[in-house]
């Protein structure tokens with residue numbers, strides 16, 4: 001990124017967001033691996049930290065990693081795009097402070113066994129109000145710093161705007177069950193709840209895809225891609241997805257068959273969108289930029305592979321007739337983790353390493369081999385991890401079709417669970433290497449900047 005005269009006085013806080021995001025990720029992995037051990041050793045930590053605690057903790061922290069890394073990246077990019085400092089400097093610190101306080105409270109609640117929320121947001125519901133409030137400074141800063149002119153804005157500004165607005169909408173929707181009209185009727189409740197969460201995934205995808213667009217623009221130096229008609233065509237397709245793809249979560253609810261068919265067709269376009277965008281971008285790069293040592297490029301390529309793998313899986317599992325069998329099996333978990341690790345996490349690491357590479361080229365050279373090793377270990381282990389979840393899902397379906405007892409089902413799934421847990425440990429090691437590389441350089445850079453100022 002070319003340095004200019006604008007003072008980027010919030011870079012330190014933006015990096016603090018990225019460091020916080022990495023801490024969420026490492027803690028999420030620890031809880032995930034603990035949960036994995038509880039699959040193969042059901043009594044493992046049963047009295048102190050049961051699976052009923054490790055699962056919601058893991059999922060909450062994994063989602064926080066995605067949102068916080070996205071926010072940290074956007075805080076870093078905003079002044080560079082707008083060519084002016086962040087409008088409300090103290091707002092960034094207020095946001096960080098609120099975010100830390102809320103997550104510590106949520107983690108304590110989970111450890112003490114205080115639940116009360118719904119799937120993915122299982123903490124006591126009043127905390128949702130604070131999460132809502134913590135996004136307000138971010139939103140104010142986004143609009144006041146950018147002052148976007150949507151007629152000429154590149155697609156990533158549209159992505160971020162949509163992601164932010166829909167975060168507020170979907171978070172509010174996800175608490176509608178507190179009103180008796182929704183909570184008191186099981187069909188209404190399930191439909192609204194899964195609609196809200198499905199669209200919330202759409203909102204974080206908008207933030208992450210926008211970041212990827214920005215990084216792609218900077219890596220290639222080509223500003224035309226983010227303003228091209230094809231980019232906007234795919235943006236609107238993504239928007240349709242955000243609004244309607246949740247339908248595939250509610251196949252179990254009695255609804256007209258055409259609703260399920262529309263949901264299925266819309267769902268299929270989602271991953272195709274991003275896959276196509278990265279594919280198009282790759283064609284615009286020259287050989288030097290496609291160099292294997294270009295770290296952000298490499299993480300984009302990892303994401304591209306995972307897009308195609310998950311697209312194939314989504315195609316299969318969203319056929320309404322097949323979804324009847326796959327629903328509630330580990331095939332759904334494979335889809336959830338395949339996309340959040342393989343796509344979202346790889347794209348966010350592309351952004352974090354892009355920031356480090358641009359800022360601290362000399363230190364970056366020294367950690368490159370660690371990033372290379374971390375990326376390879378994570379992605380190789382992830383293939384085994386993902387395949388073992390699919391394997392256990394298929395084993396469960398076949399055992400059910402043979403009308404096996406619960407004990408027999410578990411016996412058939414056992415080898416897959418072992419492969420899942422052991423490969424999960426290796427995924428953890430790979431991401432730990434990437435995280436240490438990220439933390440060391442982000443911290444070194446902050447210290448250097450503080451000393452210079």
Ligand code: HEM
Pocket residue numbers: 025028029031032033034035036037055058059062063332333336337340341345420421424425427428
């Ligand atoms: C970047 C890393 C990761 C992310 C973003 C992530 C994300 C997620 C998400 C979104 C779910 C919810 C799935 C659903 O609702 O179907 C989940 C569940 C789970 N994850 Fe992960 N995960 C990560 C790594 C790991 C690792 C390394 C392990 C180690 C074994 C693991 C173990 C689990 C377990 C045991 C569950 C619960 C599955 C169940 O409901 O039975 N995760 N994860």
